[in-house]
Amino acid sequence: MAKKPTSVEIRSFQVGFGDCFLVSFVYSAADKRHVLIDFGTTGLPRPRKPSTHMPKIAQAIKSEVGANGRLTAVVATHRHKDHISGFATNGSNGGSGKVIEALRPRIVLQPWTEDPEAQPDALSASTTNGGKKGFVARLMNMNALADRVRRLAASNPPWMSATVRRELQFLGEDNLSNKSAVDNLIAMGKAGDKKPRFLRYGDETGLETLLPGVKVHVLGPPDLTQTDAIRKQRSKDNDQFWHFVSGVVPNESALQDPFSKGKRVRGVPEEARWFRDRLQSVTGQGLLEIVRQLDDQMNNTSLILLFEVFGKKLLFPGDAQFENWSYAMTEAPDKARTAALVADVDFYKVGHHGSLNATPRQWLWEAFKKKKGKQLETMISTMSGKHGRKTSNTEVPRRTLVTALESGSQLKNTQELKDQNIVNLTTITPE
Ligand SMILES: [Zn+2]
Secondary structure, three states: OOOOOOEEEEEEEOOOOOOOEEEEEEEEOOEEEEEEEOOOOOOOOOOOOHHHHHHHHHHHHHHHHOOOOOOOEEEOOOOOHHHHHHHOOOHHHOOHHHHHHOOOOOEEEEEHHHOOOOOOOOOOOOOOOOOOOOHHHHHHHHHHHHHHHHHHHHOOOOOOOHHHHHHHHHHHHHOOOOHHHHHHHHHHHHHOOOOOEEEOOOOOOOOOOOOOOEEEEEEEOOOOOOOOHHHHOOOOOOHHHHHHHOOOOOOHHHHOOHHHOOOOOOOOOHHHHHHHHHHHHOOHHHHHHHHHHHHHHHHOOOOEEEEEEOOEEEEEOOOOOHHHHHHHHHHOOOHHHHHHHHHOOOEEEOHHHHOHHHOOHHHHHOOOHHHHHHOOEEEEOOOOOOEOOHHHOOOEOOHHHHHHHHHHOEEEEHHHOOOOOOEEEEEEOOO
């Protein structure tokens, strides 16, 4: 058996606003080992529908893996719908998750915040650390609150502008709990050859033995014993936000079990009344600000992986934003080594569909040495018009970033895929 891959094929499937990357390490024509990083969507280019399009993508993944093949790994970078909805086994995505499940991933990797054994007040995976802030519980609350926000926006209250309503519906939708997908990730994890891992900065992934010759670095997220940055965000002076997330919610236990709450509720559930009253007392803009911060917080639980293979470095940061990167780049004991690894990147999966705050200019873009002569390969999975706004320069993908990517790298963008073509391919080879 070959000791190291001879090339790496990276496929980015058309999932509209979402991510679906299949990274195939080619050891020989008969031995390709596949790592699926995310599979989800919150909006497809017309006229596609999730119920038919997502199974089509799942079948395309299956045909790469081969008739009797298995996925080496499934990586779910974070719990947003646009990264995991394809793993659902219920009808919502035509059962695309069943196709993936049948590919029997040998290992499933997720961030530490997804450990089903984690206590609500955990500061790291599988601990009962007595932190009072309840970070994991707060992420759970977020799913429940997202559902209420989405329903509120859908009810079209007269005080809410159409623009705010659209964005709230989008963010609410993306932050729903996605129970079927979450359950399938847990089930696939349990059925694997190796125990599922819930990773934080610096952990071993378990991929080393499954992918000979490949080194995998976990650059994020840090857990809360490593840093407070992802918990604090940059919202510390926003009273609304802190009131909202610090647990000042009546009947909090009900909110902490969002998985039982996803169904349609007749009337307004008791615990939502406080929420409803509060929402109606803030402006649409204020509400949007709160929900955006909750959304950012979930993005910042993203697993950041850097693969090192035949001297090349491939970076997959999920939707990690500034605060997640901050630990690796400014606080970690081995930050100098990390900065050197990142500067030498040959392939970059553009963070968070091209939002500006997910490609920290100084730490990533300006540091990337391979921009020189456009040696850098980049891929972006995105869809305009879903997230952010042009008028406030927050549109995703951000046009200034796309321009920089086009001038400094070989960019492949799912938005450029024509007609029936559903995949972009980049092949990484030794020099
Ligand atoms: Zn995303």
